[in-house]
Amino acid sequence: MLSEFDLIAKYFTRPTPNATLGVGDDCALLTPTPGTQIAISSDMLVSGTHFFANAEPKLLGHKSLAVNLSDLAAMGAKPVAFTLALSLPKPDEPWLAAFADGLLSLADLYGCELIGGDTTRGPLNICITVFGEIPAGKALRRDAAKVGDDIWVSGALGEARLGLAGMRNELALDAATLSAAVMRLHQPMPRVALGIALRSVANAAIDVSDGLVGDLGHILARSGVGATLNVDALPVGPMLSEQPQEVRRRFALSGGDDYELCFTAPPSMRAAVLNAGNETGKAVTRVGTIEATHGLRLTDAGGVPLELHATSFDHFVAA
Ligand SMILES: [Mg+2]
Incomplete structure (x- = not known):
């Protein structure tokens, strides 16, 4: 039975x-x-x-x-x-x-x-x-970033975190923004076509699930390299761009639940990366450089170092 x-x-x-x-x-x-x-x-x-x-x-x-x-x-x-x-x-x-x-x-x-x-x-x-x-041999691994690689991010960061902030009343959002941001939180679309298009283009990749700082940190640790990230270059999209700079930067760096791709590729591949983005209908933005150092350095657009204490996303627990 x-x-x-x-x-x-x-x-x-x-x-x-x-x-x-x-x-x-x-x-x-x-x-x-x-x-x-x-x-x-x-x-x-x-x-x-x-x-x-x-x-x-x-x-x-x-x-x-x-x-x-x-x-x-x-x-x-x-x-x-x-x-x-x-x-x-x-x-x-x-x-x-x-x-x-x-x-x-x-x-x-x-x-x-x-x-x-x-x-x-x-x-x-x-x-x-x-x-x-x-x-065989074409997988984009976390341990394959090379010194001198550009760091790229697909789509826009921080929008799922904006949705969470709206749901929790951390921020007052208008109804249209709230519903669009909440959909980014609840209904992420995996960047499958872009990942496939980057197979022979990128060196290393990771999906941004726990926040860019934490996830890029995994690439750096596994590849034995460091990086500088231009925080003002991070793609934030129209919803988040209306927020104050502190919120914009914090959500883009460590918001979590973005499910965009962060990947590294040599500068000789810039045209190929942009082409992969075009072919798959995803914006791709160059946000930093892999270096022969350890850890992650954050700067503004002018190269001035920033201390943001950005940490990786902590999975929320329902109250
Ligand atoms: Mg992952």
């Missing part, structure tokens, strides 16, 4: 034309395209730590997969498939239908098949593992 949680699995059971074997056996089977490597990443989203317990389920479904696809984007990988492990306090069918809608709509956009997973009773907890393909 099927349990209620077996029945729930039906919300997530779909055709898997690309997988060699999809849902229904002990394991799914994937056959890698010859000459490719498989990129694998897992992210767990926990109620009260990564999202509020009353989060809109459709948006939560979207974001749960988006943050995983963003990790594939950061490596230059093409999404292929994912698994979902879900624990739920109770089998709430309207919630599940909306969650599945948000999750699977984004999956369809990238041809990323749900090939397996598990559901069980427990505190709301969403764990997704994604699988992507990259031509």
